[in-house]
Amino acid sequence: MPTGRRLLMELRTTPYLRSLSWPHFLVWVLYKYTLRWPYRNLVLNNPITKHLDFDYFFSGRADATVKQVVDGSRRTARYRVYFAHFDPEDTVQPYVFRYLDELLAYGGEIVFSTTSGMFPSPVLEQLKQRCCKIVFRKNSGLDFGSWGAAVSVDEDISGWAKGVLFANDSVLGPAPSLAEIFAEVDRCPVNTVLGLTDCYLHFHHLQSYFLFMPIGIYRHPEIKGFWKNIRCMRGKPGLIQRYEVGFSRLVVKSGFSIRALYSFDRLLSVSYSQISEIDMAHRWKYNPSIHCWHQLFYVLKFPFVKKEIVTKQRCRAVTLARLEKYLSEMKCDWVSSYISEKAIPGKTDMEIIFREEN
Secondary structure (H helix, E strand, O other): OOHHHHHHHHHHHOHHHHOOOHHHHHHHHHHHHHHHHHHHHHHHOOOOOHHHOHHHHHOOEHHHHEEEEEEOOOOOOOEEEEEEEOOOOOOOOHHHHHHHHHHHHOOEEEEEEEOOOOOOHHHHHHHHHHEEEEEEEOOOOHHHHHHHHHHHHOOOOOOOOOEEEEEEOOEEOOOOOOHHHHHHHHOOOOOEEEEOOEEOOOOOEEOOOEEEEEHHHHOOHHHHHHHHOOEOOOOHHHHHHHHHHHHHHHHHHOOOEEEEOOOHHHHHHOOOOEEOOOOHHHHHHOOHHHHOHHHHHHOOOOOOEEHHHHHOOOOOHHHHHHHHHHHHHOOOHHHHHHHHHHOOOOOOOOOOOEEOOO
16 A cells, blocks of 8 residues: 555544644654664664663554444443453454453453454454443554553543452463452452562562552552553563553552562472572562463462463473363363464473472
8 A cells, every 4th residue: 555545544543643743743654654664673672772762752642542442231340350352363262251251250340452353243242241341442552552542441430449450361261260369359458559470570560461459559640640641662671661560660659569469489489499490589580470380370379371371382282281181170171272272382391490399
């Protein structure tokens, strides 16, 4: 498609562009059609310049990526859930529906934010039965872009919700249920943000695939402003630094605390006397949900497995076969069937090996 026609289509379909001043619009056109490649390769991936945050400066707001909002079923609930979804096949996998059902069972009302195109009618109807809103948006800004878009179209919930949960479909599960997790959510102190796992990469922070905060924390001006002003950055490292790590730092700076139910400290303290390749002094090198998934799932009975463990060659075929068999025996067909269909085995196991006490 010629450049002029592409530009007119962008103007018709993107309200954000029509709201820009002429100087900002000309900068956007210059970047979009002439400078994108050198910008990505010389700025985003350049260790010298990436700290200058050019990616953030040139990125658009998450609320401008919303294409359509479909209303679903309303229900009395204790928690508002903002659920970020991505699927390259423009569908909703069975494990996602199971996850949504679990969230509903424990008192959630769900705003479902997706980067997929319009779903087939049967899939859309199933979503409308489970979610109060389905937000369709452009594929930009990863999960934080989806959460920012969902927050932007949602009304004020401070009058009734007990808390707010941000979740996504980057984990396979639950296996078998979320009972223990929501027992902890119900007991969560009013000054604490709760996550499932933490990480010491860059800075100690909660991993963002499951973040619960009491409504008092969510209403805090700086916390609310954080979620309402998310921008769709293009570089994943910068986005993690600014939003995943940045959120935990903002929570602590605002006088609150963070807690991981399956913390790295707990992982390292489980009855093991020898741990290969890892110790407390070197934990900043590792992502526990990836490097220690085996111990989380089999030893601590963590109810999820990161999806990339299955789909990005993180494990040998024999390891994936064992995981699929284990899930089948637990009657978690919504996960085992996904592994059976989508697994891409690698040559080695990525996880760090823990040696049990004799």
